[in-house]
Amino acid sequence: xGFTIGGMRELRTGARRRVRTTECTAxxxxxxxxxxxxxxxxxxxxxxxxxxxxxxxAPGAHPLAVGVRVPAGAAxxxxxxxWSRMPGAAVLLPVGRGxxxxxxAEPAGSRALVRLERMGLPLGPVAVxxxxxxxxxxxxxxxxxxxxxxxxxxxxDADLDLHALGPGAHITAPPxxxxxxxxxxxxxxxxxxxxxxxxxxxxxxxxxYLCHRVPGARTACELP
Numbered sequence: 001x002g003f004t005i006g007g008m009r010e011l012r013t014g015a016r017r018r019v020r021t022t023e024c025t026a027x028x029x030x031x032x033x034x035x036x037x038x039x040x041x042x043x044x045x046x047x048x049x050x051x052x053x054x055x056x057x058a059p060g061a062h063p064l065a066v067g068v069r070v071p072a073g074a075a076x077x078x079x080x081x082x083w084s085r086m087p088g089a090a091v092l093l094p095v096g097r098g099x100x101x102x103x104x105a106e107p108a109g110s111r112a113l114v115r116l117e118r119m120g121l122p123l124g125p126v127a128v129x130x131x132x133x134x135x136x137x138x139x140x141x142x143x144x145x146x147x148x149x150x151x152x153x154x155x156x157d158a159d160l161d162l163h164a165l166g167p168g169a170h171i172t173a174p175p176x177x178x179x180x181x182x183x184x185x186x187x188x189x190x191x192x193x194x195x196x197x198x199x200x201x202x203x204x205x206x207x208x209y210l211c212h213r214v215p216g217a218r219t220a221c222e223l224p
Contacts, residue, residue: 022175023091028079030091030173031070034190036098038070038079039063040089041172044180050088060179063092063170072098090176096167099124099197100142101135103163108210109134113188115206124197125190127174130182135171136207137190142166142200149201155208162211164200 030036042050044060051064070082083089095101104112106128113126113134124137143166150156165171172178174185188194 024080024083026091026173026175027070027083028074028076030093031072031074031079032076034098034195035072037072037094038083038173039092039094039170040068040083040086041092041170041176043088043090043177047180058179060090060177061172064089090178091173092170092176093173095165095169095171096140096143098140099137100140100200101165101169101171102138102142102146102200102203102207103133103135103165104207104211105161105214106132106134108161108207108214109136110187111214112136112203112206112210115210116203119206121202122194122198123188123203124194125186126188127171127184128187129172129178129184131178134187135165136203137194137197138200138203139197140166145200146204149204150208153205153208155205155212158208158212160208160211162208 027038030038041063042056042060044050048054049056049059049062051062056062064086068082068086070079074082109126109128113123116123126137127135129135143164146164147156150158172184175183177183
């Protein structure tokens with residue numbers, strides 16, 4: 001027997017059931033342990049977005065039009081029960097409430113993470129997408145602050161592949177897949193030490209420098 005999201009039908013296999021169990025556990029952890037809201041997202045099935053729109057602008061990478069937000073602080077049983085009513089949905093985290101995101105190319109992000117850890121700076125979680133993007137969780141407000149911070153650091157006119165995601169954005173969270181391209185994974189998983197993401201100013205200089213220096217990590221800069 002299959003399940004549907006927005007009219008798209010998928011086969012229910014043993015692997016799929018294991019993924020669903022893992023995702024229910026992740027949702028409960030994100031809401032109950034880390035204090036993040038979670039919303040159900042679309043997936044790609046058969047080359048099309050499960051929302052059913054033939055002209056979908058972000059196939060498999062956007063919230064479902066009709067879905068239940070699992071709020072931060074939800075108890076384990078409540079989060080699990082809520083997610084079980086949304087079979088097939090991807091796990092999405094709304095940006096802007098508990099955290100903003102600084103996003104760079106994975107090669108620059110991996111090197112930056114090593115350097116930041118050696119410097120002993122406080123760090124939040126870091127996710128990596130199958131499209132080769134590293135997403136650093138930072139304190140809310142980073143998207144608004146980044147242009148001014150880059151200006152003060154002398155990076156405002158540099159050609160950097162460095163972006164800030166703020167309120168209104170959503171990111172796909174592990175273990176869900178992004179747009180049918182593969183699963184998102186943790187480069188640095190959330191932990192008790194990273195429960196409160198750091199201010200963007202502590203990371204931004206290192207991220208900007210490595211975006212500038214690492215081959216293949218430079219493209220046109222698009223600031224919010």
